[in-house]
Amino acid sequence: MSDKLFIFDTTLRDGEQVPGCQLNTIEKIEVAKTLEALGVDVIEAGFPVSSPGDFQSVVEIAKAVSNPTICALTRAVEKDIDVAAEALKFAKRGRIHTGIGTSPYHIKSKLNSNPEEILERAVRAVKYAKRYVEDVEFYAEDAGRSDNAYLARVVEAVIAAGATVINIPDTTGYCLPAEYGAKIKYLMENVSNVHKAVLSTHCHNDLGMATANSLSGVINGARQVEVTINGIGERAGNTSLEEVVMAVKTHHDLPLHTDINTKEIYGASRLVSSLMNMPVQANKAIVGRNAFAHSSGIHQDGVLKNRENYEIIDPVEVGIQESAIVLTARSGRAALNHHLEQMGYNLSKEELDDAYSRFLVMADQRKNLSEKDLAELMGEKENLDKT
Numbered sequence: 459m460s461d462k463l464f465i466f467d468t469t470l471r472d473g474e475q476v477p478g479c480q481l482n483t484i485e486k487i488e489v490a491k492t493l494e495a496l497g498v499d500v501i502e503a504g505f506p507v508s509s510p511g512d513f514q515s516v517v518e519i520a521k522a523v524s525n526p527t528i529c530a531l532t533r534a535v536e537k538d539i540d541v542a543a544e545a546l547k548f549a550k551r552g553r554i555h556t557g558i559g560t561s562p563y564h565i566k567s568k569l570n571s572n573p574e575e576i577l578e579r580a581v582r583a584v585k586y587a588k589r590y591v592e593d594v595e596f597y598a599e600d601a602g603r604s605d606n607a608y609l610a611r612v613v614e615a616v617i618a619a620g621a622t623v624i625n626i627p628d629t630t631g632y633c634l635p636a637e638y639g640a641k642i643k644y645l646m647e648n649v650s651n652v653h654k655a656v657l658s659t660h661c662h663n664d665l666g667m668a669t670a671n672s673l674s675g676v677i678n679g680a681r682q683v684e685v686t687i688n689g690i691g692e693r694a695g696n697t698s699l700e701e702v703v704m705a706v707k708t709h710h711d712l713p714l715h716t717d718i719n720t721k722e723i724y725g726a727s728r729l730v731s732s733l734m735n736m737p738v739q740a741n742k743a744i745v746g747r748n749a750f751a752h753s754s755g756i757h758q759d760g761v762l763k764n765r766e767n768y769e770i771i772d773p774v775e776v777g778i779q780e781s782a783i784v785l786t787a788r789s790g791r792a793a794l795n796h797h798l799e800q801m802g803y804n805l806s807k808e809e810l811d812d813a814y815s816r817f818l819v820m821a822d823q824r825k826n827l828s829e830k831d832l833a834e835l836m837g838e839k840e841n842l843d844k845t
């Protein structure tokens with residue numbers, strides 16, 4: 459039996475905090491509908507107290523989508539919670555996400571407080587949010603750098619106060635995978651009422667560990683992951699939805715599944731990239747331009763014999779029609795022949811050898827060769843010029 463891993467998408471909250479990525483309400487609704495089609499369980503729609511525009515977006519998203527839970531972020535402040543509850547009034551299923559910093563940095567230098575007072579404020583905020591909604595998620599900000607024993611006390615207290623989900627953010631992206639996994643394991647083993655709530659990962663990518671940390675958390679007992687499309691988010695970003703979802707889908711050894719319709723992944727990635735004006739790096743896992751492109755001769759030959767020689771995911775599974783066999787000066791005869799066959803050529807071995815020698819000269823000059831270049835190579839230039 460595999461456990462369900464809940465997908466909490468925060469593209470519209472943590473992702474949208476990135477400078478230059480702000481969306482208007484219409485655009486946010488478009489993203490929210492795409493996330494619904496993708497099958498996410500929770501959409502974190504915004505931080506309603508932060509601005510009238512963000513408040514209105516949460517209201518409109520709650521009206522526009524019905525399957526996912528709609529979540530609104532607050533600080534552990536009553537005014538924030540009142541405003542979030544108001545913004546969620548049209549949500550079929552609303553969740554308030556409240557919390558406070560639990561690391562020594564946050565307790566002392568951000569909140570000018572002490573551990574006991576923070577624990578009280580955390581409990582008070584959860585109880586206050588429970589007056590509005592059944593589903594209350596608590597975040598222990600900077601949990602990545604918080605003392606585990608203190609964190610366990612806070613988690614136990616907020617679960618007793620009614621929190622249904624406990625978010626353990628590695629806010630600064632500091633943890634290494636073994637360390638973050640051990641933190642989740644510690645909470646699973648030392649919080650007596652932990653079975654009454656779901657532990658959630660929320661990892662940032664400052665050391666490039668966000669996906670690895672999230673998976674390590676999941677392997678150690680977390681059952682919700684907080685993610686964004688394309689991994690966008692503060693600084694180096696958040697855990698990317700597509701990476702976690704495809705890791706779980708690809709690794710049959712993990713006794714987990716998600717409800718994500720993976721064929722919608724690529725479309726969602728393109729939409730978020732274009733609306734947020736955030737290009738996706740070419741070598742980004744799963745959704746980058748080169749994620750399913752093969753350019754060296756050895757790989758091309760292998761992949762043409764059997765896709766699985768060099769691909770662990772069928773691109774169709776993530777909504778990409780097919781892998782690309784890119785033609786460069788590193789390509790081999792098999793790749794050239796593959797493209798020429800697709801153009802209708804059926805060359806003998808000698809003809810292919812001859813075309814390949816001319817191809818290498820051309821490829822050295824032109825980097826990536828297109829079908830137009832191949833037509834020229836095969837002497838169709840004049841015909842092409844006429845059309």
Ligand code: KIV
Pocket residue numbers: 472597598599600625627628629630660662
């Ligand atoms: O990174 C973080 O700690 C957050 C919280 C507000 C959940 O985004």
Ligand code: ZN
Pocket residue numbers: 472627629660662
């Ligand atoms: Zn965050």
